[in-house]
Amino acid sequence: MNIRIIRKKIKSVTNVKKITKAMQMVSAIKMKKAQQVAVDGRPYQDEIEKIIRAVSPKIDSSLSPLITQPEDKIERKNLSIVLASNKGLCGSFNFNLLRFIVKNVDFKNTDFIIVGKKANLLSKFSAHIMADYSSNIPINNVSALFEFSLKKYLDKTYKKVELYHNQFVSAIQSNPVVTTLLPINFTQKNETENIVEQKAFDYLIEPNPKKIIDSLLRSFVEEKLRFAFIQSEAGEHSLRMMAMKNATDNATDVIDNLTMARNKIRQEKITSELLDMVTAKESVESN
Numbered sequence: 001m002n003i004r005i006i007r008k009k010i011k012s013v014t015n016v017k018k019i020t021k022a023m024q025m026v027s028a029i030k031m032k033k034a035q036q037v038a039v040d041g042r043p044y045q046d047e048i049e050k051i052i053r054a055v056s057p058k059i060d061s062s063l064s065p066l067i068t069q070p071e072d073k074i075e076r077k078n079l080s081i082v083l084a085s086n087k088g089l090c091g092s093f094n095f096n097l098l099r100f101i102v103k104n105v106d107f108k109n110t111d112f113i114i115v116g117k118k119a120n121l122l123s124k125f126s127a128h129i130m131a132d133y134s135s136n137i138p139i140n141n142v143s144a145l146f147e148f149s150l151k152k153y154l155d156k157t158y159k160k161v162e163l164y165h166n167q168f169v170s171a172i173q174s175n176p177v178v179t180t181l182l183p184i185n186f187t188q189k190n191e192t193e194n195i196v197e198q199k200a201f202d203y204l205i206e207p208n209p210k211k212i213i214d215s216l217l218r219s220f221v222e223e224k225l226r227f228a229f230i231q232s233e234a235g236e237h238s239l240r241m242m243a244m245k246n247a248t249d250n251a252t253d254v255i256d257n258l259t260m261a262r263n264k265i266r267q268e269k270i271t272s273e274l275l276d277m278v279t280a281k282e283s284v285e286s287n
Contacts, residue, residue, distance in 0.1 A: 023089070082112055091240070
């Protein structure tokens with residue numbers, strides 16, 4: 001390997017390093033933005049859940065079809081919503097989610113709605129994908145996705161609607177989780193935090209319980225779905241940030257090694273030229 005080839009490699013790796021560094025910075029900014037959106041929207045979701053948990057002991061299951069499963073004995077499939085990413089270069093973000101799904105889902109009795117182009121990999125496992133809500137801005141599809149899933153559940157097409165996504169834990173960790181959206185189970189704790197037991201309050205519900213409770217439950221499920229989208233987005237950007245940081249560090253190591261190799265070859269060339277000069281001088285003096 002000569003110096004010219006090494007210089008070309010150093011130039012190429014340096015250009016790659018600039019790209020990965022820029023992607024790392026962009027992902028860091030997007031991650032912080034997604035985290036802030038989650039923080040801003042959390043009080044609204046928590047307040048709805050607090051109210052629902054407070055009045056849940058007094059809620060008659062007949063007030064909303066979102067609370068109960070169909071009572072007939074017809075075998076129905078589950079509907080699973082999968083939140084993946086549209087792009088790669090985000091470490092094990094999609095791989096861990098798909099592995100979690102393959103391990104926990106009965107594909108024969110489950111239909112899938114996918115969000116994110118990488119979720120198409122489920123087709124390799126003979127998964128029945130009935131709808132694809134992938135787009136450049138997935139969170140814009142939350143309302144449409146909720147209405148579609150809700151309609152299928154209320155039509156008694158499916159007995160349960162589940163959501164598979166990556167839950168943001170920290171800047172270096174996201175864990176795949178499953179959340180049951182429908183039917184709503186008040187005995188379950190919130191998946192993202194431990195809720196302190198609240199005192200029961202007496203609420204005056206007007207104009208009528210059925211209208212208010214059903215509307216409240218719909219808002220609760222939709223916000224739960226929206227929050228999962230935000231969590232997934234934050235996790236994607238955090239893992240992409242770490243992947244690009246690792247790529248930048250590796251590029252730095254490669255540049256350092258190539259620089260050392262270039263200096264070594266240059267030094268060997270200089271030493272060889274000096275030896276030739278010394279040999280030539282000694283030859284002239286001996287004559």
